[in-house]
Amino acid sequence: MALPQTELRPMGKPILRKEDPRLIRGKGRFVDDILLPNMLHLCILRSPYAHARIRRIDTSKAEAAPGVKLVLTGEDLAKMNLAWMPTLAGDVQMVLATDKVLFQYQEVAAVVAETRAQAEDAIQLIEVDYEPLPVxxxxxxxxxxxxxxxxxxxxxxxxxxxxxxxxxxxxxxxxxxxxxxxxxxxxxxxxxxxxxxxxxxxxxxxxxxxxxxxxxxxxxxxxxxxxxxxxxxxxxxxxxxxxxxxxxxxxxxxxxxxxxxxxxxxxxxxxxxxxxxxxxxxxxxxxxxxxxxxxxxxxxxxxxxxxxxxxxxxxxxxxxxxxxxxxxxxxxxxxxxxxxxxxxxxxxxxxxxxxxxxxxxxxxxxxxxxxxxxxSYLIERVVDVLAxxxxxxPAELRLRNFIRKEQFPYRSPTGWVYDSGDYEKTFKLALERIGYEELRKEQKEKWARGEFMGIGISTFTEIVGAGPAHSFDILGIKMFDSAEIRVHPTGKVIARLGVRHQGQGHETTFAQIIAEELGLSVDDVVVEEGDTDTAPYGLGTYASRSTPTAGAAAALCARRIRDKARKIAAHLLEVNEDDVVWDGAAFSVKGLPGRSVTMKDVAFAAYTNVPDGIEPGLEASYYYNPPNLTFPYGAYIAVVDIDKGTGAVKVRRFLAVDDCGNVINPMIVEGQVHGGLTEGFAIAFMQDIPYDADGNCLAPNWMDYLVPTAWDTPRWETDRTVTPSPHHPLGAKGVGESPNVGSPAAFVNAVLDALSPLGVEHIDMPIYPWKVWKILREHGITE
Ligand code: MCN
Ligand code: CUM
Structure with missing residues (x-):
């Protein structure tokens, strides 16, 4: 059950998301909601060819079209030395094509007009003379x-x-x-x-x-x-x-x-x-x-x-x-x-x-x-091939080969140092919860009746939380992350972080971390991300790095505040700093539990009653460079039934047991797992972007590139074990990507397990019904 944001000691509790009231009511402010005075609209002309030389571009008709203010081509950008831009991988990429195009839908020219419709109409008037090249x-x-x-x-x-x-x-x-x-x-x-x-x-x-x-x-x-x-x-x-x-x-x-x-x-x-x-x-x-x-x-x-x-x-x-x-x-x-x-x-x-x-x-x-x-998909698939x-x-083979809990920190043959884990414990919990032995019995009976039921396992290890800055950088910028916290006189807090969430719930979870460290409640703390004029420098949210990096920065930054608050508390309590103890909610005098001051009392004093020799105000910043990555892991099990008539795979059950160390908000983690499993399911069964021999993209829309609806999506079962990260200040590991990293192999292994009586070794994703149906037909199972 979710808890209100007024809850004290919120760490590890399912606190309701602060961002949801605005997002659920359609009151979010997205880029397209931004309307500025005199704003114009840009549309881009894209290449119909996957590989072609550009002989000539004629923009004259577009320039004369209604509402058009500017037409730009690669030639125009070249004059400003902007026809190419650096990529994050150290290569360069064309901004607008000059001499040739290299993929279908590549950017060729642009029109700026008073309305979007005018810009869209005008790009149709740009004439480009292409000479197709071999693709x-x-x-x-x-x-x-x-x-x-x-x-x-x-x-x-x-x-x-x-x-x-x-x-x-x-x-x-x-x-x-x-x-x-x-x-x-x-x-x-x-x-x-x-x-x-x-x-x-x-x-x-x-x-x-x-x-x-x-x-x-x-x-x-x-x-x-x-x-x-x-x-x-x-x-x-x-x-x-x-x-x-x-x-x-x-x-x-x-x-x-x-x-x-x-x-x-x-x-x-x-x-x-x-x-x-x-x-x-x-x-x-x-x-x-x-x-x-x-x-x-x-x-x-x-x-x-x-x-x-x-x-x-x-x-x-x-x-x-x-x-x-x-x-x-x-x-x-x-x-x-x-x-x-x-x-x-x-x-x-x-x-x-x-x-x-x-x-x-x-x-x-x-x-x-x-x-x-x-x-993960590769290793989990081949381990099944070996079994x-x-x-x-396949469960027995995995149990025989796991890195054992006493081997951590474990140096892998490719050089990573896994921080912590207990793979056997997590996997055994999953086997027990899904009822593995009974499912295998049921499967034997089904096979004997000519029915195809499969159990698929994936016991994956993730690696998230880049930095460490000594070996991780993007464009040369070292991968650390940051937090800055200001406590206002009335004990209310604004915290700014160098990451930027896109739905992961940072406004809640990072407020939980700071509230916990400062003895406040989540609704006392506003978390702000995404504005470079106010937020401290950070590398952003991806690779499930926010909790391992900015989450650590938030905790350590709050502890910096607490260190200063202790000095002010000593002054208020009229004792030596060494005699002040923090119990998670207030500062009190050692041995005298009756006398205490809260963080709110201290905050007010920081602006109204500061002792000599201490700077007024109560704020801090922290740049956190992680000593290692974190290695969350999980044991996922899928149970599927195959419809012999159509080849359709029905996911009857799916259990995800994750271990991401200590959890800040179990409800948010569960939401992350549900979302990631749904994406992993889509990849396993319905998503692909194929190209024909001419380089035409065959799935450039949501009619051909499928996004699962609630109707398609299985019911997810989740559970958790907790193996804290030894080097993260909160013992937390990232989790956002685990379900997508771990789940595809479980789905595919389940289908191949179901079809194992037919001797089928492997099917490439997406496992469309027709692929299974073809196999069933080849074996005379279906007409
Ligand atoms: N969390 C927690 N306890 C932990 C670990 C995480 O409570 N031990 C919480 C975090 O505090 C955070 C959320 O779970 O609120 C995810 O945290 P984390 O694993 O640190 O991942 P990031 O915040 O860095 O998010 C990135 C990750 C990535 S890389 C992709 S891709 C992805 C994902 O998150 N994109 C998403 N989940 C998404 N969820 C939504 N709604 N939208 C996206 O675009
Ligand atoms: Cu690789 S997808 Mo996430 O890292 O934003």
Missing amino acids: VVDPFKALEPDAPILREDKEKKSNHIWHWEAGDREETDAIFREAPVVVKQNVRFQRVHPSPLEPCGCVADYNPATGKLVVYVTSQAPHVHRTAIALTTGFPEHMIQVISPDVGGGFGNKVPLYPGYVVAIVASLKLGVPVKWIETRTENIASTHFARDYHMTAEIAATEDGKMLALRVKTIADHGAFDATANPTKYPAGLYSIVTGSYDFKAAFVEVDGVHTNKPPGGVAYRCSFRVTEA RRLKMD
């Missing part, structure tokens, strides 16, 4: 020697972008040479898109009178955007204010800087009035950052009795036309090397090659924790 959509073909070179702007005359590896090749190969059992599986993680309800957009507002540029933008990382805008445009950073108002879902889609933002800024600088650009659904799906698109091969070397020895992984990563993933600089394949998962391998070797194709850029988005989704080969129960 490459398959990354394997892109690597062939005679493949057309897509990026003529680059020195390297190849579509190969980079090679990256982790682990020990020789040691791994040596184990494989001797191993009694080796299994190998090719697994594709298809191209998907986070597709948030609110697409991307911005309002750029340059005021020639003040010289200030305000950019309202759908941003998960406002400070990074401000710095990137300053670096890209040369505009002085202190004259740029980035405001990320309410964001209608991000899921990683709103981390990068998009061409539309740059064009809107240029237009506002040129015209001296605000310019709004809001994407359509199709523009969002077909041009902004996609997710996954990994072609993976994994091999496991094992003993006959099921001890896993080594893991070898080879991957081709389709990055599209520009390498624009929002990865930390040192990790072009993100944190994919967590692929050894929850298992104690002796050795592992992982290699990834990034490749250009004629598709939109991206790769890191959609609740992915920097490619951990791909890694099948060994004729072992």
